[in-house]
Amino acid sequence: MTSTLAPATGTTPTARGPRGLPLLGNLPAFARDPLAFFCRLRDEYGDWVPWALGPRKAVFASRPEDVGELMAQVEISFSPAELGWAFRHVLGDGVVTSTGPDWRRKRALVQPSVRPRQVRSYAATMVECADATASGWSDGRAVDVAQEMTALTQRIAVRTLFGVETAGREQVIADAMAVAQQEIGAEFRGVTVFLPPWIPTRGRRRLRTAVATLDSEIERIIAEHHEAAADGRERDDLLSRLLAARDESGQPLSERELRDECITLYIGGHETTSTTLAWAWHLLSGSPGARARLDAELATVLEGRLPTFDDYARLPFTQAIVKESLRLYPPIWLITAVARPGATIGGRPVAEGTTVWTSQWSVHRDPRLFPAPDAFRPERWDEDAADPIPDHAWFPFGGGQRTCLGTRFALVEAALVLAVLAQRWRVETEPGEIKPFPGLTLQPSRPIRAVLRAGAAS
Structure with missing residues (x-):
């Protein structure tokens, strides 16, 4: 599909952007609300907008064609941008943050563990964990939907990725991740992003x-796997595959590299999916038509039984709910890359060292690409939809060589979990707007309170 946007704006050195402050540039406006700031750049200045994050030269790109080219050129004419000490301190030097030959080596070691064949083997665990959650709910119970989805996807992550249970440590891990979310967002949106790592702050x-x-x-989990391997016990989980992986020279991942990949995959396999599901329940609660169509699809396809991996392809509207939730509330909400010598986008030269930014939030809510962009309309993903979605207008998992390795895992997990729970329960969330908080991922800024109502299959 091809975008129907008008020709690119801002293609010459005279492209306009927002006026900034000395030294700070546009940092104050960005820090107040980065999501609104990006939409304002798009709406007021065009599709190619110069701006400044402190002393750093930057350009904001909105056209799907430019977005697609940017993602395709990372590791070629662009380098991944450094997103601050806090981001690096959490993820380390894993496949998301590494670059060049180091990134290519790690991607080659990690990718086989999350290929479609492996995702198929994880589907039964996803369904089993979701069914256990459904069995533990009770009619009329008040819950925080985000907390419920966090606990569920965390259980799935530790079992599929690490082959263990967290033995009552769920809340400890969840609290630590909440702090990481908050502090990455706070540093990224404040002046501390420019401070060297050795300067202590309360947040750090x-x-x-x-x-x-x-x-x-x-x-602890890695040590358990080493012990099992020493005893000759075989385990069928992602970490075991990482431990067995060898690069072209026959070398395994180091202990530090294992830690970094485990954190990266844990966040990718848990944080993004739990957030997507939390938003999906809130959106479904306010859309009785979509909920009715979901119920009809589940009743027709599953006939009261639990779904399997093979049912994923037979649940297109369930998939559409997940895709539309990812459009409205993309967990990963920005992509940045730094121009190398000779870089261009859309035929425009981009000066070396310039950071090109794009935002899933802004592009996904562009009215030129998505009619009624703020409305929850899963039907826009129907094969015969009146307004086909342009290429690169929807990119919640990035794109190009550095697209998220866990994309398939996340999409299958979200759809199967939604199918299991929706067969037995209605999640009636409190009406009203819930603003997102842009941290490491796009999280609800307050609890999503809901009442559980038993469905026909409960």
């Missing part, structure tokens, strides 16, 4: 404590 101290907790849990 909190983050160090949270990361120490996460590291302790990951180290």
